[in-house]
Amino acid sequence: MNGKNFRKKIDQLWIDLNNSVDQINRSNNGIVSCAEEILMETDSAIRQLKELLRSYQFADWSEEIYFFKTIKPKFISLYIYYAKVLSIESSRPYSDPEVLKSYYRSERANLLHFYNEHKDFMTYYRRKSTYLDKKYFVRFKFDFKLKLSPELYSYDEEFSTSHDHLVSQILANDLLEQFLAAKINSGEYHGHSSDAIKSIEWTAPKVALTEMLYALHLTKCFNGGHADLAEIFRWAESSMNINLGNYHKTLAELRLRKTDRSKFLSLLQQNFNQYLDDLDA
Structure with a gap:
């Protein structure tokens, strides 16, 4: 081998x-x-x-x-x-x-x-x-x-x-x-x-959340970079009452995108920059 x-x-x-x-x-x-x-x-x-x-x-x-x-x-x-x-x-x-x-x-x-x-x-x-x-x-x-x-x-x-x-x-x-x-x-x-706390649900596409969680994990945003990817996804699913399914498969699908494989992250950056520009106007 x-x-x-x-x-x-x-x-x-x-x-x-x-x-x-x-x-x-x-x-x-x-x-x-x-x-x-x-x-x-x-x-x-x-x-x-x-x-x-x-x-x-x-x-x-x-x-x-x-x-x-x-x-x-x-x-x-x-x-x-x-x-x-x-x-x-x-x-x-x-x-x-x-x-x-x-x-x-x-x-x-x-x-x-x-x-x-x-x-x-x-x-x-x-x-x-x-x-x-x-x-x-x-x-x-x-x-x-x-x-x-x-x-x-x-x-x-x-x-x-x-x-x-x-x-x-x-x-x-x-x-x-x-x-x-x-x-x-x-x-x-x-x-x-905990029931008194208003629940927050993810209403954007699941693939968008998967894209963001991968990016956060790779940037070592959780527990100083020591958090396991599976733990991060289980935390997100539990916190936002959502089932992200096979996220490894979802990543493979993101890799097959012909243009802008990080489409959601690009949208986040675009919207945030627009917000800052509006504040400066």
């Missing part, structure tokens, strides 16, 4: 997994059942990713580093995140709002312990540093002078490096931070009813 086919298969595997996750999350089966189902889908995708790697030889260190620093952690972080969500939600107390709020705050505090424990590596990763990548993200290059995960002894050396799992944990915890913050700040903990 050549490099182009290898990357193409991985991209399709990631798209298929996200489509499955979106479909499951849109069901009304409850968060525990959804998390269980997503874990099975993610486990299957990771196994396929592992098989793909077995049939491929990296061309150089940079390609191997990219796989273990960027590609693999995307898949693993999804599994870690939903495993933690399942654990949290299946153990949550059936109690009054304040007790429940305290429960989620306690879970959130656990994240701080992880951040403090791995502060140095998180700084390295967040700053997009590369000078230690050959030690962190190349197989069979474990440097025991570095701080290593205690579970390292049980890792599959063909499918793991010393720090790719730590990247996965960082990405998963970023998602979990959003999940717990939403639970803590949920309207159920406040004195007013």
Whole structure:
């Protein structure tokens, strides 16, 4: 298998997994059942990713580093995140709002312990540093002078490096931070009813919203650029009571436009500039 086919298969595997996750999350089966189902889908995708790697030889260190620093952690972080969500939600107390709020705050505090424990590596990763990548993200290059995960002894050396799992944990915890913050700040903990807030609905074409959400995601407008695309679309659908369907397919349709593929964004810019011009008149 050549490099182009290898990357193409991985991209399709990631798209298929996200489509499955979106479909499951849109069901009304409850968060525990959804998390269980997503874990099975993610486990299957990771196994396929592992098989793909077995049939491929990296061309150089940079390609191997990219796989273990960027590609693999995307898949693993999804599994870690939903495993933690399942654990949290299946153990949550059936109690009054304040007790429940305290429960989620306690879970959130656990994240701080992880951040403090791995502060140095998180700084390295967040700053997009590369000078230690050959030690962190190349197989069979474990440097025991570095701080290593205690579970390292049980890792599959063909499918793991010393720090790719730590990247996965960082990405998963970023998602979990959003999940717990939403639970803590949920309207159920406040004195007013969310029903009293007038709902806002998207009345422009769905393709226009898809175009805008992609642009905002690519510009890293949500959570400092760490928000997952699927999470952004689920948030938009929930907030505006709309079903955007298969947005990956919609993007493919946008790419086929012969003129002005970002038509809605051009319209936004045109209308806003006209508004500013009118104010200056």
